[in-house]
Amino acid sequence: MEKREQLAKIFPQTMRKMFLKDSFEFNKLQEIRLRTNKPVIISYNNREYYVSNNGKLQTDSTDAYLISKREMKETMEFVSSYSLYAYEEEIKQGFITIQGGHRVGLAGKVVVEGEKVKLIKYISCMNIRLAHEVIGCGDKIMPYIVTNSEIENTLIISPPSAGKTTLLRDIIRQCSNGNSFLKGISVGVVDERSEIGACYMGEPQNDLGIRTDILDNCPKAVGIMMLIRTMSPKLIAVDEIGSKEDIEAILYSCNCGCSLIATIHGSSLEDLEKKPRIKELIERRIFSRFVILDKTYGVGTVAYVLNEKKEPIYDRNKNSYIKL
Numbered sequence: 001m002e003k004r005e006q007l008a009k010i011f012p013q014t015m016r017k018m019f020l021k022d023s024f025e026f027n028k029l030q031e032i033r034l035r036t037n038k039p040v041i042i043s044y045n046n047r048e049y050y051v052s053n054n055g056k057l058q059t060d061s062t063d064a065y066l067i068s069k070r071e072m073k074e075t076m077e078f079v080s081s082y083s084l085y086a087y088e089e090e091i092k093q094g095f096i097t098i099q100g101g102h103r104v105g106l107a108g109k110v111v112v113e114g115e116k117v118k119l120i121k122y123i124s125c126m127n128i129r130l131a132h133e134v135i136g137c138g139d140k141i142m143p144y145i146v147t148n149s150e151i152e153n154t155l156i157i158s159p160p161s162a163g164k165t166t167l168l169r170d171i172i173r174q175c176s177n178g179n180s181f182l183k184g185i186s187v188g189v190v191d192e193r194s195e196i197g198a199c200y201m202g203e204p205q206n207d208l209g210i211r212t213d214i215l216d217n218c219p220k221a222v223g224i225m226m227l228i229r230t231m232s233p234k235l236i237a238v239d240e241i242g243s244k245e246d247i248e249a250i251l252y253s254c255n256c257g258c259s260l261i262a263t264i265h266g267s268s269l270e271d272l273e274k275k276p277r278i279k280e281l282i283e284r285r286i287f288s289r290f291v292i293l294d295k296t297y298g299v300g301t302v303a304y305v306l307n308e309k310k311e312p313i314y315d316r317n318k319n320s321y322i323k324l
Contacts, residue, residue: 006100007130010078012071015040018055032128036072039064046299076123079104090217092117093193101131101198101205131198133206137163137300138170140322144305144314145171145261145289146181151235153254153286156263157272158293163300164263165195165239167293169206171261172196172237176209188233188258189214190223196239221245228256235259247277254286268292269310297323 004026008019024044031043039061040051049057050064058064067075079096080087090096094117096104105127111118145154154171158164178184191197191214197204199216208214213231215223220238227233236253238246241262253260264272269290272278281287288308294301302322305314316322 003100007102007128010075010098010104010128012074012078015065015067015071015075018051018065021055023056027132029130030132031130032126034067034072034075034126034128036069036124037066040067072123072126075126079126088119090194091120093217094120095194097194097198097200097205099200099205101200103129103131103194103198105129131205132166134166134170134300135173135207136170138167138174141167141171141291141302141305142174142179142181145291149182151175151182151185151259151261152289153259154261154289154291155281155287156261156291156293157266157269158263159267159295160265161299162293162295164293166300167291168237168239168261168263169196169208172212172235173207173209175235176211184209184211185234186232187212187235187237188224188227188231189237190218190220190227191216191239192218192220192223193239196237219245221249224249224253228253228258233258235261237261239263240265242275242277244277247281250281250286260286267294269306 008016028045033041052063107125108123145152156164176187197214198206266272285308290306292304294303
């Protein structure tokens, strides 16, 4: 089934017809935001648009399509395959991953029990983030993070929405399958927020390679320990580290002989050194490579690659331009 048709299935009939039209390129569609009795707004090719009543994209709200309460309810039924109970654990975390790897963020009335979210009901807002793989986007980075056919412990530093998870995903795929820089190795992925593999019913919707084992919707600290004890990975990959538990698990994995690749939000190495937990990892030289992304020339611009001494081995101002 075509990806456009696959996505359209989660919408009520009127909206379904809109998204099946060829008035825009599906691969440039990034987010679809639905709010009860408010205009449908989409992010398309890094710009925000309203969807008109005839399914066209426009920059003003005149004649914008308003999604009704009934349609929101229908959408939620389609998203959950008419079984909210089956997705109860995911809903507690504020999202559901659907076929194709697309992630539906949810907001509404939160019911709390103790200090934990028990459930979210009366869903009034949805944010559908589309999964778009960029196969091969790590090609130009691989020479900088592989030494003597071994993957270096690598930290990808990036502001939000600058391409870090997309880059991480492709590096995982290449390490798992093997390429001209290294033979294929066993990779363990802890996908706490279902964004790396985008699993649907336990099966990754994104290509993570033939030697990859994935723990979906699992806390990073717990998952790292589980993988080391049960799956014997040569490389562990995680997205968005930061907590005390994450750091402790990373230190444990390095003592077990696993290589590591991780991502973190930040704008520079200096920015990260202001965070005590991350500063400890840097000072102990846990990571021997730092890949720093920004948006200078659009999403996925590689600004620098640094070694463990914080020396640039790639500098966009001196080397040929790299964009994922």
